[in-house]
Amino acid sequence: MSGTAGQGSSTPKKWILLRAVEEAREPLGLKSTTLNVLRAMISFVGGDQITADQDDHHICFASNAAIAKRTHVSVQTVERHISTLVELGLIRRVMSANGKRWARRDRQGRVVTATGLSLMPLSERHPEFIQEAQRHADRVLEFTVLRDKVSAALARLRELVANDTAVSDLMTTVRNALRRKPDANVLCELLAEISVEISEITQTDTEKLRDSDNEIEGHKEDSLNPEVKKEKLSQIQVSPDQMERSFPRLCSELRFAKDQHHCDRLMDDIAEYLRLGQTWYAMKSTFGPAIRFIVLGYICQRAENIQSPGAYLISLLTKIEKGELSPSAMLTRTSNGS
Incomplete structure (x- = not known):
């Protein structure tokens, strides 16, 4: 009884x-x-x-x-x-x-x-139903995040491209897919295509900028030349004290790095874990190691509040390239806890 x-x-x-x-x-x-x-x-x-x-x-x-x-x-x-x-x-x-x-x-x-x-x-069957509901909620969240990534990548591609018929066809395909309820595999394929296009366009633009820099007369003032400003952006250095103060999470992960090459590999692993996608690897042809460290540290410090790290990375890079967000400001914001 x-x-x-x-x-x-x-x-x-x-x-x-x-x-x-x-x-x-x-x-x-x-x-x-x-x-x-x-x-x-x-x-x-x-x-x-x-x-x-x-x-x-x-x-x-x-x-x-x-x-x-x-x-x-x-x-x-x-x-x-x-x-x-x-x-x-x-x-x-x-x-x-x-x-x-x-x-x-x-x-x-x-x-x-x-x-x-x-x-x-x-x-x-109550425990079974609870598990099934949790799995379904996880799938819905994963699909929502994937849609967000595709939408952010599409917006980024639209900013980079003016009138390119081949890319315009891709953008039309993506827009039509987002209007419906596409399969997750379809979205993954579209995101990969967009990432490749962004990577190629970014790399091409960088090469053009470098060629343009070589033709600039030496007596021109750097302050009057945005291309030179962008080149200097890749040469920014961050002191160990600044690293520890602003990005303690990332520093703790990189503490046992043997050299710069090992450090880069560890950062790539962290980027993979955060699902930053191809945009992270595309940064290597555009930004120096200090900027990559600042951006990755900035995201790590806010990871639990970011729903889509890949889209967030694209947004950060867009602001940096437009001059709306400076690396020094990112260091200050993080150290102030904002």
Whole structure:
């Protein structure tokens, strides 16, 4: 008797069991009407919990007409959705010889035995439904982040390209895909294509800038030449004290680097972990090691508040290239904890 009581006390309440099924409705393939029928059946079951200690605590013996009235649908609709719930293993039929649902009561009016539709699978499979709901939520979040990355990459590509027919076709394809509900594999392929285009355009622009720099007359003032400013950006140095003060997280990861080459490899590993994508590797042809360190450290310090690190990286680089955000400002912001 004590074992039964202990088991009942640890059983989730019936509406919590229903909530787990509702959160897993999409992977289970449940429609709203099916859930409404299940909700009505639960409301007919006595007690707060679905347990096997009494028949009326897990068996719904209400007629289809009564369920239909409570859900505001036809009897035929109720029959169809009950069959669906049985096929999915959410309920079980516990029928009498004549196929009817009924309940036998004692003199006090308490149900002694009953036949009908058992809701015990909701309790038995509750952990399974919770896990399925969590997996589904993770998939939805991952897909949302992927869409955000593609949208950010598309915006970045639009900024870099003026009138290039080949790239314009790609941008049109991406826009059409984002308007629908594309497959995750399709988005991954499109993101890879956009990243390659951005990398090639960025590298080409860098080479053009370098050629232009070589032609500039030596007596020109650097302050009047944006290309020279951009070249000097790649030569920025950061002192060890600044590194430790501004980016303690990244410094702790790089503390045992043997040399610059080893340090670069460790930074690449961190970038992979953060899923910064091809944009991180494209930076190597545009920015020096100090800028890469500052950008990676800046992202590491804010990692838990950034939903899409890849898109955030693209945004940072755009601001740096436009002169809207300077590396020294990034050092100051981080050390101030902003």
